[in-house]
Amino acid sequence: MVSAASPVAVIGAGLIGVSWAALFAAVGGHDVRVWDPSEEARAGIADRAAAMTGQLAALHALVDRPLTICTTLEDACTGAAWVQENAPENLDLKRGLYRQIEAVVGPETVIASSTSALVWPDLVEGMSDASRFITAHPFNPPHLMPLVELFGTDPGVIGRARSFYEGLGRVPVVLKRPAPGHIAGRLSAALWREAVALVADGTASVEDVDQALVNGPGLRWAVVGAHMGYHLGGGDGGIEHYLATLGPSQERRWATLGTPALTPEVRAMLIAGIGQEAAGRPVDAIAAARDTATIAILNSLRKPT
Amino acid sequence: MVSAASPVAVIGAGLIGVSWAALFAAVGGHDVRVWDPSEEARAGIADRAAAMTGQLAALHALVDRPLTICTTLEDACTGAAWVQENAPENLDLKRGLYRQIEAVVGPETVIASSTSALVWPDLVEGMSDASRFITAHPFNPPHLMPLVELFGTDPGVIGRARSFYEGLGRVPVVLKRPAPGHIAGRLSAALWREAVALVADGTASVEDVDQALVNGPGLRWAVVGAHMGYHLGGGDGGIEHYLATLGPSQERRWATLGTPALTPEVRAMLIAGIGQEAAGRPVDAIAAARDTATIAILNSLRKPT
Incomplete structure (x- = not known):
């Protein structure tokens, strides 16, 4: 357990870092210490976190616990029970940070990375104790979206991570093996590829593809997942009936899905469509x-929440 | 315009047909005439529609207009201003129905098919007047889900279809060309392919993939579409910045997406996971x-709604 008395360090004060910090303090009641190498970023943390805390008030009973803004990584991490790293998606940069963090924290401290694109086996290279390291990817913005995707190799550490994020009202999902983009990023990429194809091949406008998603499958997926959706699509016979009767047509559909490239022409269509x-x-x-x-x-x- | 006085015919009283019928009558105030070739199906229509109308009461001010259950297609279609066809996804069956319907209805009547898998050019073969035919695919269940995907070749008919479905509180989206699965079915197939791949390759369980979707991208897509999501992901620079900085990594991600087959082993994993x-x-x-x-x-x- 990370008790509310044990400091939580937030490394990197971009959108994700500040959102985590607001959640950790206002919902978790943690003593939160935020560090960012940029003085300009540090100067904006308090106001940005306050705006997010305002949003959180609509969802949670809040704790009034101010953030501590630190000027060095060492100040933020010393004594921390939990470190949430939110640096840019640069492997060398992150590895360097983990070496600095490991030099400061005690043996029980968990180091969690918010990385969306990098994977555990690459990130831990060079660490003295990889077992304490996990990827803990939130869905943006972390203070509002329930999902946190976890991967690590030590079951005890994963168990602590579940408790930590559940204590913040999050819904942790544990991957059985690391995957680039975890689950949510891969599902998003798969869907967007077809969304881009439908624009590129002239089937529909950017706006109409988005409208179809928001008023159809997106609305559905806020309630039941894709697998469960096909289970319900099978009627009383469920997924077994669906697979038996419509599995072959689903495989034929898969074979027709688009494989667009982000050529200059396609980029121009997307930019104009978003406009x-x-x-x-x-x-x-x-x-x-x-x-x-x-x-x-x-x-x-x-x-x- | 389809005035509330003009009858609307519903052909086929499966889940989709009855859901449409309930919406047409209770929300649109239409004189709805439902036909199904099965006596057993006809016997259940009133109770099933009443249950759906009960759900509609939470969303709309309702009109109390009972359905007329017809024992022949001719009875249902004679005098109808609008025909919504919801027969099984069988091309010959549907083509035969359109010939029967055309023999009965007047020249201004629109014939709309709820088909999810078949496309306009195949369906109209053999019709005397294809310009009055459209595909109008709802997202299940039609009385609750706002999306209706339209395709037809006559702009006047498409304009009437927009008015008709908007008058029922639906959100119509018009395709610029026919596509198997329209938009929503293709986006769903693309996402599910990756969802199946993540189970098949051992990354996560069926339930965890669904949890990740429902608490992450699904929740997001109930609010903003996939294209708009990446626009917001680009920060102040929007989609242009996103494409410039992260376009290449998105293309690399696309190249790693799974291409599973629904083998007996994969089917067994899905069935057990849903269990x-x-x-x-x-x-x-x-x-x-x-x-x-x-x-x-x-x-x-x-x-x-």
Whole structure:
């Protein structure tokens, strides 16, 4: 257990790092110490975390626990029971950080990486004790989205990670083996590949593909997963009946899926299509509307948050 | 316009047909005439539609308009302004129905097929007037899910279809060319292929893949589409920045996606995995919970319904 008294270190104060920090402090009640090498980033942490804490108030009973902003990695990590690393997706950079962190923390400290693209076996190279290292990938933004994807090799450490993230109202999912993009990133990439193909081959506009997703399968997948969806699609006979009757047609469909390349022409179609869909709304306004809707859904489902 | 006074014919009283019928009558206020060749199916229509109408009461102000159950296709279609066909996915069967329907209806009547797997050019073969025929694919169950995917060749007919389905609180999306599975079925197939691959290659269990989807990208896609998601992932620089910095890594990810086959071993893994996830709950109980959650989300978003 990471008790609320034990400090939690947040390494890197980008979007993910600050979101984690807000959640750790306001929902977990942890003593959170945030470090970022950029003075400019450090200067903005308090305000950015406060805005996220404001969103969290719609979902949780909050603890009023201020963040500690540290000017060195050593200050942030000394005495920490948990370290959440959110550095840029650069293997050498992350490996260097783990060496620095290991030099400071005690033997029981878990080092968790928020990496979306890199995998455990590559990241641990050069560590003195790889068993304490896990990947713990949140879905952006971590303070709102329940999913955390875990991989590590020590069952005791994975057990502690489950407790830690569940204590923050997250839904941890443990991979049985590392995969680039974990689960969610791979599902997203698979879906987006077909979404790009449908635009590239002239079937539909960017906006219409998004509308179809949001009002159809996306809405469904907020409630039941893809596997369960096909189980329900099989009626009383479930997945077994579905596979027996429609398995072959599903395999034929798979064979027709698009394999687009992001050529200059396709990129131009995507950029122009997003321009139409955004209709003048800046990115931060769309993101704010997304967060508001996400909070409304989470409240409506009373999902663990 | 299909005025509320003009009859709407529903051909086929399976899950989709009855769901459409309930929506047409209770939300659209239409005079709905339902035909199914099976006497047993006809006998169950009223009760099944009533259960769906009960769900609709949570989302809409309803019109109290009973369905007319017809014993012949001719009775259902005579005088109809709109025909929604929901027969099994059998090309010859559907073509035969269209010939029967065309022999009965007037020249202005639109014939719309709910087909999920068949495409417009194949379906219209043998029709006297293909311009009045459209595919109008709902997402199951049609009375709850907003999406309707349209394709037809006559812009006037497509315009009437937009009005008709919007008048029922649906969100129509018009394809620029026919595609097997339309948009939603293709996105679903693409995602499920990777979901199956992750189980087949031992990365995660059926239940964990579903959990990752529901608590991560699925929840997100109920709010913003996949294209818009990557736009937001590009930060202030949007999709252009995303493509410039992460486009190549996305293409590399696409190249690593799984291409599983539904072998007996993979089928067994999926069936066993669903068994664990369902944990003894029968299909209809899971479907009922899905519908309750869908209604809660639609209410929370105040989506057009």
